[in-house]
Amino acid sequence: MNIRRILLLLLLPLLFSACTSYKKSLYLRDDEVLEMVPQKGMLYEYRIMPKDELTILVSTSTPEASAPFYRKIGQTKDQPIQNQGLDNAKLLAYLVDNDGYIDFPVLGMIKVVGLTNRECEALLRQKLRHYLNEDPNVTVRTSNYQISVLGEVGKPGTYTISDEKVTIFQALAQAGDMTLFSVRDDVQLLREDSVGRRRVIHLDLTAADISLSPYYYLQQNDVVYVKPTKAKVRSNTFSNNSSIWISLLSLATTLASLIVVIVK
Numbered sequence: 001m002n003i004r005r006i007l008l009l010l011l012l013p014l015l016f017s018a019c020t021s022y023k024k025s026l027y028l029r030d031d032e033v034l035e036m037v038p039q040k041g042m043l044y045e046y047r048i049m050p051k052d053e054l055t056i057l058v059s060t061s062t063p064e065a066s067a068p069f070y071r072k073i074g075q076t077k078d079q080p081i082q083n084q085g086l087d088n089a090k091l092l093a094y095l096v097d098n099d100g101y102i103d104f105p106v107l108g109m110i111k112v113v114g115l116t117n118r119e120c121e122a123l124l125r126q127k128l129r130h131y132l133n134e135d136p137n138v139t140v141r142t143s144n145y146q147i148s149v150l151g152e153v154g155k156p157g158t159y160t161i162s163d164e165k166v167t168i169f170q171a172l173a174q175a176g177d178m179t180l181f182s183v184r185d186d187v188q189l190l191r192e193d194s195v196g197r198r199r200v201i202h203l204d205l206t207a208a209d210i211s212l213s214p215y216y217y218l219q220q221n222d223v224v225y226v227k228p229t230k231a232k233v234r235s236n237t238f239s240n241n242s243s244i245w246i247s248l249l250s251l252a253t254t255l256a257s258l259i260v261v262i263v264k
Contacts (some may be wrong), residue, residue, distance in 0.1 A: 031208035053093035053144040059137040149175035151226035152182035183227040190223040
């Protein structure tokens with residue numbers, strides 16, 4: 001009876017740790033909180049930041065009218081358009097400078113930082129009316145929207161986002177998801193704001209209310225870092241030092257055998 005009790009006491013910590021590890025490996029636990037918390041229901045829209053590259057297309061009923069308002073790659077700002085229209089054209093992306101401006105043909109310097117792409121389109125459309133006899137169709141896209149995912153994931157790397165909208169879970173899915181040796185309740189997000197300040201935000205992806213966080217949607221140039229568990233670090237440390245321990249053990253065995261021979 002005593003032996004059974006001793007075995008039970010020894011097994012209880014193992015069972016408890018197994019349950020704890022299982023819970024920590026789950027995403028979005030306690031999802032009922034989403035029904036209890038009032039939500040604004042606003043769709044996410046990315047806002048332009050310094051160092052963004054904007055692809056801007058101006059279209060009118062006559063290609064000749066809109067031609068002065070775009071530049072091809074390799075064409076200088078003052079170089080005339082040789083071939084009208086956009087056939088086989090590779091448009092030059094406009095870099096948002098540190099003060100939030102782009103240098104747009106004819107219009108000059110325009111401040112776009114803090115605007116959504118739709119707001120930027122409306123601003124350009126308003127300014128272009130002065131030069132055109134119609135309301136042009138203006139399309140603005142962010143061409144260098146990238147995020148990086150590092151650490152304990154299947155495919156760490158930098159990923160380009162085509163639709164300018166990505167959640168933390170979508171980013172991890174592109175990176176092959178977190179491994180079983182990842183710390184899911186303390187994922188680190190490195191973010192730089194529009195004035196260059198950097199912050200590290202800690203995210204608990206095991207809690208369902210992460211979807212209510214202002215950091216649920218990633219921004220341009222965000223870096224996500226997934227930490228390894230202590231068990232993974234210990235395993236790697238042992239693997240890296242295994243050859244040393246084997247060599248020391250072999251040396252100790254050899255010395256022990258030599259001492260036995262000498263004593264005899």
